[in-house]
Amino acid sequence: MSEIKIEDYHKIKKFLDEKQVSLVAVSKTKPDSVILKLYENGQKLFGENRVQELADKYKRLPKDIEWHMIGHLQRNKVKYIAGFVDMIQSVDSKKLLKEINKEARKNKRMIKCLLQFHIAREDSKYGLSLEVARDILTTSEMSNVSIQGVMGMATFTDEQSIIEKEFKNLDSIYKEIKMQFYKEDENFKYISMGMSGDYKTAIQCGSNMVRLGSVLFGARH
Ligand SMILES: *Cc1c(COP(=O)(O)O)cnc(C)c1O
Secondary structure, three states: OOOOOHHHHHHHHHHHHHOOOEEEEEOOOOOHHHHHHHHHOOOOEEEEOOHHHHHHHHHHOOOOOEEEEOOOOOHHHHHHOOOOOOEEEEEOOHHHHHHHHHHHHHOOOOEEEEEEEOOOOOOOOOOEOHHHHHHHHHHOOOOOEEEEEEEEOOOOOOOHHHHHHHHHHHHHHHHHHHHHHOOOOOOOOEEEOOOOOOHHHHHHOOOOEEEEOHHHHOOOO
């Protein structure tokens, strides 16, 4: 069941608007009907973490929805979303960025990207180190990609101090990259961090883009 509460959406949206934080509504596993309900209430930015589901939803739903890919992306699947995806938040290797650039060029498009950093303690989470990111930014061809910021996920824990430390780490990574590579580029501006359980902490630590699923759509089953 998807129990979407529109009043809660508007409350959260207002809170985020006041802080100038962008909201990515994470609609993975949710049916078109609940996505449309948020859409009709003004939400135009949605995030998905699976290529097939993202491509299917794109085909069926209104074409002015901006779709963000937020999950791990295999290189051989970039072609299925390159024609329409607004932003890929999960760039976690040089080879992936190269493939995105290639497919974007085939489609005569620019694709916005965020560099995903590994900030959590868990091994399982994908992401770059600062060192690898610097290499990517120094050596990659980027004719058809626009790198607009960073993304990361904190450790899944109740310990607030750990989460805070990880978010502050991503904020400082953002600042270092900004200084070194994008000082004059106003498009490099996003720090995408914070999910349903930790978005308020993330905002306190510098986030200006949150990715919210369950707090908007109810729990996933
Ligand atoms: C599912 C997901 C979210 C949203 O998670 P919630 O806890 O439901 O808000 C955010 N970011 C990524 C990368 C996700 O896969």
